[in-house]
Amino acid sequence: xxxxxxxxxxxxxxxxxxxxxxxxxxxxxxxxxxxxxxxxxxxxxxxxxxxxxxxxxxxxxxxxxxxxxxxxxxxxxxxxxxxxxxxxxxxxxxxxxxxxxxxxxxxxxxxxxxxxxxxxxxxxxxxxxxxxxxxxxxxxxxxxxxxxxxxxxxxxxxxxxxxxxxxxxxxxxxxxxxxxxxxxxxxxxxxxxxxxxxxxxxxxxxxxxxxxxxxxxxxxxxxxxxxxxxxxxxxxxxxxxxxxxxxxxxxxxxxxxxxxxxxxxxxxxxxxxxxxxxxxxxxxxxxxxxxxxxxxxxxxxxxxxxxxxxxxxxxxxxxxxxxxxxxxxxxxxxxxxxxxxxxxxxxxxxxxxxxxxxxxxxxxxxxxxxxxxxxxxxxxxxxxxxxxxxxxxxxxxxxxxxxxxxxxxxxxxxxxxxxxxxxxxxxxxxxxxxxxxxxxxxxxxxxxxxxxxxxxxxxxxxxxxxxxxxxxxxxxxxxxxxxxxxxxxxxxxxxxxxxxxxxxxxxxxxxxxxxxxxxxxxxxxxxxxxxxxxxxxxxxxxxxxxxxxxxxxxxxxxxxxxxxxxxxxxxxxxxxxxxxxxxxxxxxxxxxxxxxxxxxxxxxxxxxxxxxxxxxxxxxxxxxxxxxxxxxxxxxxxxxxxxxxxxxxxxxxxxxxxxxxxxxxxxxxxxxxxxxxxxxxxxxxxxxxxxxxxxxxxxxxxxxxxxxxxxxxxxxxxxxxxxxxxxxxxxxxxxxxxxxxxxxxxxxxxxx
Numbered sequence: 001x002x003x004x005x006x007x008x009x010x011x012x013x014x015x016x017x018x019x020x021x022x023x024x025x026x027x028x029x030x031x032x033x034x035x036x037x038x039x040x041x042x043x044x045x046x047x048x049x050x051x052x053x054x055x056x057x058x059x060x061x062x063x064x065x066x067x068x069x070x071x072x073x074x075x076x077x078x079x080x081x082x083x084x085x086x087x088x089x090x091x092x093x094x095x096x097x098x099x100x101x102x103x104x105x106x107x108x109x110x111x112x113x114x115x116x117x118x119x120x121x122x123x124x125x126x127x128x129x130x131x132x133x134x135x136x137x138x139x140x141x142x143x144x145x146x147x148x149x150x151x152x153x154x155x156x157x158x159x160x161x162x163x164x165x166x167x168x169x170x171x172x173x174x175x176x177x178x179x180x181x182x183x184x185x186x187x188x189x190x191x192x193x194x195x196x197x198x199x200x201x202x203x204x205x206x207x208x209x210x211x212x213x214x215x216x217x218x219x220x221x222x223x224x225x226x227x228x229x230x231x232x233x234x235x236x237x238x239x240x241x242x243x244x245x246x247x248x249x250x251x252x253x254x255x256x257x258x259x260x261x262x263x264x265x266x267x268x269x270x271x272x273x274x275x276x277x278x279x280x281x282x283x284x285x286x287x288x289x290x291x292x293x294x295x296x297x298x299x300x301x302x303x304x305x306x307x308x309x310x311x312x313x314x315x316x317x318x319x320x321x322x323x324x325x326x327x328x329x330x331x332x333x334x335x336x337x338x339x340x341x342x343x344x345x346x347x348x349x350x351x352x353x354x355x356x357x358x359x360x361x362x363x364x365x366x367x368x369x370x371x372x373x374x375x376x377x378x379x380x381x382x383x384x385x386x387x388x389x390x391x392x393x394x395x396x397x398x399x400x401x402x403x404x405x406x407x408x409x410x411x412x413x414x415x416x417x418x419x420x421x422x423x424x425x426x427x428x429x430x431x432x433x434x435x436x437x438x439x440x441x442x443x444x445x446x447x448x449x450x451x452x453x454x455x456x457x458x459x460x461x462x463x464x465x466x467x468x469x470x471x472x473x474x475x476x477x478x479x480x481x482x483x484x485x486x487x488x489x490x491x492x493x494x495x496x497x498x499x500x501x502x503x504x505x506x507x508x509x510x511x512x513x514x515x516x517x518x519x520x521x522x523x524x525x526x527x528x529x530x531x532x533x534x535x536x537x538x539x540x541x542x543x544x545x546x547x548x549x550x551x552x553x554x555x556x557x558x559x560x561x562x563x564x565x566x567x568x569x570x571x572x573x574x575x576x577x578x579x580x581x582x583x584x585x586x587x588x589x590x591x592x593x594x595x596x597x598x599x600x601x602x603x604x605x606x607x608x609x610x611x612x613x614x615x616x617x618x619x620x621x622x623x624x625x626x627x628x629x630x631x632x633x634x635x636x637x638x639x640x641x642x643x644x645x646x647x648x649x650x651x652x653x654x655x656x657x658x659x660x661x662x663x664x665x666x667x668x669x670x671x672x673x674x675x676x677x678x679x680x681x682x683x684x685x686x687x688x689x690x691x692x693x694x695x696x697x698x699x700x701x702x703x704x705x706x707x708x709x710x711x712x713x714x715x716x717x718x719x720x721x722x723x724x725x726x727x728x729x730x731x732x733x734x735x736x737x738x739x740x741x742x743x744x745x746x747x748x749x750x751x752x
Contacts, residue, residue, distance in 0.1 A: 009158070012036035016162050026170040030062035030163065037140070037159050038065055041152060045143050047119075050127075050163055051086055052136040053079070058086055066141065070117040074110065084110045085124035086137040093134060095125045095153075100145040121146045125156055127163045135167040202297040203285060206253055208233035208246050211285065211294060241265060252279040252295045262302070274303045319393040321371055322378035330392035330400055334450075334457045337404045341450055347413035348404045348450035351421060352464035353381075355397040356442045356476035361434075369434045370397075373441065376434075380427035385420070400464070413449050414481070421445050421479040444471035445479035497552045500545060504557050508533050511565035512734035513585070515744065516705060516727045519719050523748055525618070527586040527727060528566050529734050530558055546590075555590055560606065562587055566617065567610035569737050578744055586618040586648055591625055595632075600639055614644030618669070622650050626665060634665065641666040648705070652693060663700050670697045674708025674728075680717060687717075694721050 016036065019029050034048035049063035049071070056079045060071040077083060079090045088106050089096040098104045099121055101114050107122075114122070124139045138160050140148070148156070203212040210228045234242045244263060252259050259279045266272050278298045285294040317329040325333070337348050355377075362370040374397065381391055381399065390402040403420060407413035424445060431438040446468025448460050463482040470480040503509060511528040518524045532540035549555045566585045573579045593599055607614060619640065626633060626649070637647060648669035672693055679686025690706075697704045706718050709728035718726060732743055 008036075008040050009155075012040070013162070016166075020162075020166050020169060023173075026166055027061055029166045031064050033138075033159050033162055033166070034062045034064050037155065041140070041155055042149070043142065043146070043152075047141045049139045049141070050136060051139070052167060053090060053134055058090065058137065061136070066119075067117050070113070070119070073113055077110070082106050082108060084114075085122040086139050089124040089126050089137055090134055093126055093128075095123070097123045097147060099147045102145075118143050120144050123148050123152075123156070125160050127160055127167060129164060129168045129171075135164060135171070138163055199301075200297075200299040202299065203282070204233065204249060204295050204297055206249060206293045206295075208242070208249060210236075237265075248277070248279055249295050249297075253281055253293055256281050272303075273301055274306050275299045276302045322375055322393050324378050324382075324399075325390055325392040327392065327394040330390060330394060330402060331457060333390045333404075334402055334460065337402060337450055338455050338457055338460070340404065342452065342455055345452060346405055347407045347410060348402070349406050349413055349417040349420070350448050350450060350460050350464045351401040351403070351417065351424065351479075352446040352448075352461075352468040353399040353401065353424060353443050354445075354468050354472070356444055356472075358397040358441075361439060365435060365437065369437075372434045373432050373439065376432055377427070377441075381424060384423045384427060400461075410449060410451060413451070417447050417449070417481075418479070421447060425477075425479070442477035444468050444476045446471060446482065447479060448482040493548055493551075496545065496548050497554070500549055500552075500554055503532060503534070504554070504561075508535070509558060509561045510736065511562045511569075512736055513569060513740040514727060514734040515732050515740070515747070516586075516725050517731055518725045519723055523744060524582065524725055525584045525586065526569075526740065527588075527620070527734075528562050528569075529588075530562050531734070531736075550590055550592055555593055556596070556602070559587070559589070559593060560602065563603070563606045563617075564610075565737060567607060567612045569740065570612055570616055571610060572737075572741055573744065576741075576745070578748065581613075581615075584616050584618045584646060586620045588620045588650065591622075594621055594625055594636060599636070600643065603640070603645065604643060615646060618646040618648050620648045620650040620671070623652050626662075637666050651707075662696075667702055669703045669705060671705045671707050671727075677706050677708050677714060677718075677728075680706075680714055690718075691721055694723060698722065 012032075016029060016032055019032065030050045034050060037048045038044075038046055047063070047065040049066055050061050051058040052061045057076045058079065059075050063071050074084075077087050079087045081088060081091055082105060083091065084107050085096045085098045096106065098106060101107045101111050101120055101122060104111070107114065114120075119141045121142045121144070122139055124137045126137050127135045129135050138156065140152075140156065199215050201214040202210060205211055209230065209232050211230075213228060228236060233245050236242070237245070241263075248259055248261060257280075259277075261277050263275050263277055264272055265275060276299075278300075279295045282294045282296050285292075317326060318324065319326045334350065340346075341348055358370065358373075361373060374393070378391070378393065378399070381401070385391055385401060386403075388404060390404075392400050392402070394400050401420070401424065403417065406416035406420070425443065428441050428443060431440050433439075446464045446466065448454060448464040448467060450460055454460050454463065467480045467482040470483060471478045474480070509530060509532055512531045513526045513528055515523050516525040516527060530542050530546070532542075532545060534540050546555070546558075549558055566587060570579070570583075570585060573583070589599070603617070604614070607617065641647070646669070647665070647667045648671055649667055650671050651673040652670045670693065672690060676686060676690050676693070680690050681687070694704050703724040706714075706723050706726045707728065709715055709718070709726040709730045711730060715726055715730060732747075735743060
């Protein structure tokens with residue numbers, strides 16, 4: 001190379017390197033490289049272009065002497081094995097010399113385009129970075145077929161190196177700009193996140209200095225943010241608060257692991273806040289002091305959560321009304337007590353307490369008054385027991401006291417349990433004054449020892465309940481120890497209750513009918529009596545199951561069965577023209593049914609379904625039911641009378657009723673109990689009592705029925721007393737519906 005060309009080369013080198021160093025735009029630098037080559041290369045017809053690689057496609061970055069349209073048309077050419085000189089050189093990662101574009105197989109797809117712009121040869125050299133990645137190509141075109149000389153190739157390689165420097169610096173520059181942009185974006189996101197983040201993020205040095213604080217407002221800090229930065233925890237916080245914090249920092253750095261913990265701190269508002277803390281070590285947080293270690297401390301306010309959890313626990317284990325332990329907590333403590341008894345062979349006790357006649361308070365004053373009594377009672381009971389004992393409210397008016405240890409043996413435990421029962425009863429000596437009313441309350445207590453013989457929690461509760469039931473049977477206001485015989489009786493009753501439920505589902509209950517005739521011998525009505533046709537025990541009379549049905553709330557279902565059968569019978573009798581409008585059928589109504597607010601609705605719904613008149617149904621209630629709450633009884637009876645139902649007093653003479661009030665009740669009939677009819681033939685009191693009842697009823701315009709008439713002589717003497725009608729075995733025994741229909745058909749009138 002001559003000295004002139006060398007001088008030009010050095011001048012261009014200095015200028016290009018200066019522009020690269022000064023950060024001149026890449027396209028300007030690449031354009032200068034192309035012009036420099038064209039000026040220095042021997043053949044002045046040479047035209048230079050530089051293309052950059054993006055993915056697998058090439059794009060022109062500089063071609064100052066090549067037609068712009070050609071550059072645009074060939075832009076985006078894909079790299080490949082036959083993709084012209086440039087695309088092929090990138091594919092091969094080596095220089096490609098095409099002397100004649102027109103005949104080169106590499107230019108099959110592009111030769112028409114190149115020739116149309118007067119381009120006949122093309123030498124392409126890949127531009128490779130210091131990391132050995134291809135950045136693009138540098139191409140030299142001529143207007144005639146030509147191969148390069150050695151000097152041409154040296155010059156091309158010389159400027160390819162410059163192009164590589166420029167392109168690589170541009171790539172790095174873009175990466176730096178993107179990195180800066182990404183960091184700015186990340187920082188903005190971090191700043192936005194920390195502004196809305198409910199948690200506190202503290203950066204603390206190993207000496208306890210507040211280095212940085214992020215997160216929520218100053219409300220969760222001991223002091224304002226400005227007063228904490230660069231301050232030491234041990235200088236800011238009291239020792240009782242700072243010492244645990246320093247301990248956590250030390251442990252975090254020692255273990256080089258995350259620590260999770262809870263702590264309380266009084267913040268600047270004066271509130272005590274419960275925090276959940278998490279710490280983790282940070283290496284080289286401050287580049288200016290690489291030897292100092294730091295921890296990131298996340299503090300989350302969990303005060304509300306912990307308060308809610310305590311409330312959930314309270315609701316789960318404590319009675320909301322009295323704040324005493326509930327059944328769930330009692331069961332857990334009883335289970336632990338049983339396990340302790342098994343290990344130590346010592347004895348505990350469980351006392352089951354139930355208020356006597358508590359329902360009258362709720363019925364008379366309402367449940368709010370009842371609640372006040374329960375609260376007052378829980379306070380009284382709590383005052384006479386040990387702190388180690390568990391007093392729980394397990395039901396409406398039911399309390400249980402668990403004594404975990406009261407003796408070394410059963411004898412001592414019995415004595416101690418009795419003393420505790422007397423203490424519990426003593427709290428009832430003073431009346432309960434509620435809303436201006438004073439109530440003298442009492443309770444029934446059942447006691448079951450907790451020992452090696454009674455070591456099943458469920459059985460202990462059941463046995464204590466049985467013992468309490470025994471106290472109830474004694475009249476209440478007493479305590480009783482568990483009796484296995486009574487437990488057996490109650491278990492039988494429970495089994496009977498289950499059998500009744502099954503029998504109802506299987507339609508084993510039905511009504512039997514016993515006719516009622518007038519003194520003239522005409523059939524005037526019938527009484528429906530429930531019977532249980534058991535598949536294995538046969539026909540079961542009502543006295544064996546009615547009380548259990550009432551006790552377990554099944555009596556209403558049985559009444560509905562009887563009322564259904566009554567309606568079916570009346571419809572059958574009416575269809576055959578065997579009765580007139582005066583004929584009615586009696587159904588027994590128990591005390592609990594009579595007190596029900598739904599009685600009227602259920603009666604009306606049933607007779608409506610069968611199109612039966614209410615006057616065809618006579619409701620039998622016992623005499624004792626009139627001696628309770630007279631106003632309430634009168635209200636119920638008047639409501640039913642207004643709907644057309646008739647009333648009869650069953651078993652009259654066996655109970656107690658105020659005869660002066662009898663005329664006030666809407667009663668149409670009295671039924672003299674069989675016990676008096678059995679003695680009517682006596683010359684003494686039996687005759688006189690029956691005569692007196694009939695006379696009383698007649699004076700009140702109430703008809704009289706004699707129950708249990710079994711002999712003709714009884715019937716004859718009752719007729720002399722002006723009895724209205726009779727019922728009993730003399731006429732017929734109770735019969736199933738089909739049998740009654742047959743009997744009624746053949747006995748419309750008897751004793752004629």
